[in-house]
Amino acid sequence: MAYPALDPKTFTVLITGATSGFGDALARRYVAEGARVIATGRRVDRLEALKADLGDALHVAPLDVRELSSIEDLLNGLPEGFRDINVVIANAGLALGLGPAQEVDIADWRTMIETNVMGLANTVRATLPGMIARGGGHVVTMGSVAGDYPYPGGNVYGGTKAFVKQFALALRSDVQGTNVRVTNIEPGMVETEFSLIRFKGDEDKASSVYEGVTGMTADDVAETVFWATTLPRHVNVNRLQVMAVQQAFGPFDVKRV
Structure with missing residues (x-):
């Protein structure tokens, strides 16, 4: 029996972190296919430019995911037509140094942990109850290889992304029976502003x-997210790891004397 893909x-x-890279590409991909999108981020000028491009199908709002109250205020203030969120893409994150x-500068570690770990946790905690109450949805977390x-040099950044992976897998267990799907997308080398911010x-x-x-x-990664979220409702992609063809796994790091 064939089951239909989701419309x-x-x-x-x-979408959190929608002011560049994956978030920007994701907003454009979903709006192009007729979805309503709430794009958030800290750079208001970027959000306004995105709104000018995409029109009424896009609602934009400044947001710092490190503050749970900020996300709760966003959800409480959504306009009619954007309140019944059924796909959450927790994309906000960064690497520094x-x-x-x-x-390293310990302040860089703190910023990565607060954004990549607590920002993700805040986003999921604030949005998950509503999706469950409405009968289902999809949480997409943005991990990394x-x-x-x-x-x-990957120390804390890699640690935060290991957290994202394990958090998503545990969340998958927590939401059993709620019709909420959970997917962790784990990209490798993607040419965006990521490295510019890191350095x-x-x-x-x-x-x-x-x-x-x-x-x-960014469009390549947006396409993998879009595919995972539009699969028939009985299918859940737990983890999806994608790399550039020229990237693979490194050898053991051996210090020779």
């Missing part, structure tokens, strides 16, 4: 990451 025209999608643990594969605006360092490599694009 994105029935979706009301909340690539130095060894003994040399760094949650599985360590690399020098705090140093364009030379950021561009060197992708030198000689055809990395994935």
Whole structure:
């Protein structure tokens, strides 16, 4: 028996971190298919530009996911037509620095933990009860291959993405019987503003990451999310790991003397 794919025209999608990269691409992908989208982030000018491009199908709101009360206020203030959220894409996150643990700025670690861990937890905690009450939905978390594969300087960033992976798997168990699906998307090298932010605006360092490599694009990742959320309702993609063809797993790090 064939089961139908879900119609994105029935979706009301909340996207955090929608001011660039994955979030921007996701907002455009879902609106193009007829969904209603709530795009959030901290850079208001970027949100306004996105609204100008996408029109009435998009509702934008400034949001700092590190504050649970900020997310609750957002949900309580949504206009008619955007209140019945059934897809939550917890995309907000970042990496800062690539130095060894003994040399990093502890403030960078704190920012990554507060955003990638607590921001995710806040987003899910605030939105999950409503989806359950409405009979189902889909939580998409944005992980990384760094949650599985360590690399020098990946310390806290990799740790936060390992948390995202395990949180999503545990959440999958928690919501059994509620018709809420949970998917962790785990990208590898994607050429977005990610490295520019990681290196705090140093364009030379950021561009060197992708030198000689055809990395994935934000649209590639948005397409994997869209596919997972539109699968027939009885199908759940637990984890989806995607890499550029030129990227693979590293060898053991051996210090020879």
